[in-house]
Amino acid sequence: MAGRNFGMAVMMMGSALILSGGMAFAEDEAPLPPVPAEYADKHMPAGGWTDPKAIEEGEQIYKGDVNPNVNCGSCHGKDGTPVKKGARDMRDPKNICRWSDSFWFWRISEGIAKTKMKGFKNSLTEEQIWHVMAFENMFSNGGKPHDHSCYKP
Numbered sequence: 001m002a003g004r005n006f007g008m009a010v011m012m013m014g015s016a017l018i019l020s021g022g023m024a025f026a027e028d029e030a031p032l033p034p035v036p037a038e039y040a041d042k043h044m045p046a047g048g049w050t051d052p053k054a055i056e057e058g059e060q061i062y063k064g065d066v067n068p069n070v071n072c073g074s075c076h077g078k079d080g081t082p083v084k085k086g087a088r089d090m091r092d093p094k095n096i097c098r099w100s101d102s103f104w105f106w107r108i109s110e111g112i113a114k115t116k117m118k119g120f121k122n123s124l125t126e127e128q129i130w131h132v133m134a135f136e137n138m139f140s141n142g143g144k145p146h147d148h149s150c151y152k153p
């Protein structure tokens with residue numbers, strides 16, 4: 001009897017492990033939604049990821065100094081540590097390096113339905129979106145610019 005119970009317990013622990021493993025996998029590896037056709041050709045201007053002037057402007061936008069209605073830091077945190085529940089951790093290269101420039105540009109432009117992430121295409125110019133991306137990109141690299149070549153299509 002005791003042997004049988006033990007066997008059951010092992011089996012249940014095994015299935016719990018498989019289930020949680022599967023869930024972790026689903027969370028890490030869930031494919032990103034495809035970039036809509038109208039955004040597929042949007043690409044970071046040459047040198048834009050590391051251009052000091054672009055990054056400086058991006059920082060001001062991010063912090064809400066350019067337009068008080070655009071304050072990325074109010075949710076994503078001053079240093080990329082999310083302050084609003086559910087906002088992506090911008091310090092994690094697993095997030096930053098998963099996004100193509102087109103994907104990233106699209107998400108900032110249109111936002112994400114049913115989340116606090118609203119689109120900014122009416123409050124930011126395309127150039128400003130590239131700048132804020134260049135700034136955001138640094139969070140995953142200890143606050144230093146990098147060319148985002150960690151992204152592999």
Ligand code: HEC
Binds near residue numbers: 071076132
């Ligand atoms: C009101 C809060 C809020 C503000 C302001 C905000 N975000 Fe977000 N953002 C979120 C949340 C929440 C998510 C995660 C949405 C989800 O569940 O996928 C997110 C996701 C993102 C993502 C990840 C996209 C993805 O598909 O995973 C990027 C990039 C991003 N935000 C950039 C920005 C930038 C740049 C700004 C400022 C121009 C900004 N956000 C302003 C709340 C905000």
